Amino acid sequence: MSTDSAAGGRPRPDPEEFSAGGVVIRGEDVVVIVPKRRGQGGQRVLGLPKGHVEPGESPEAAALREVREEAGVSGELLGPLGEVRYSYERRGQRIAKRVAFFLIEYREGDPADHDHEVEQARFMPLSQAALALTYEGEREMLARAISRRPADR
DSSP: OOOGGGGGEEEEOOEEEEEEEEEOOOTTTEEEEEEOOOOTTTTOBBOEEEEEEHHHOHHHHHHHHHHEEEEEEEEEEEEEEEEEEEEEEEETTEEEEEEEEEEEEEEOOOGGOOTEEEEEEEEEEEHHHHHOOOOOHHHHHHHHHHHHHOOOO
């Protein structure tokens, strides 16, 4: 919480950002990305495709759009996996972040067709990604996706 001096010092909520992303499964693989933006300590990040929900856009539509843009692939949305919540600091201000993730079954596309915000996109074996994803919340979303995959896989 921040203090708003114009409101008599009453606490005001920190700004919150809302994003959506996808766990795209193809057989025993999942699509992962290495964004150009580095982690807090300057390290490379291995993550799942995600991004801001645009005004008037549903979280589901945003997840499918971000997967297409950041990972170069598209698929069928199978359902929600849950949300990851965290906060970060930008220009001295604490920002709360909420990301809704969805299970997506791969249909088409090539991870090499990713956008300029991504250094690399590729398929990775599920078991390897479960250990290699940088952030715990995204590893949890992957674990949920693995447990909810269609039974005929």
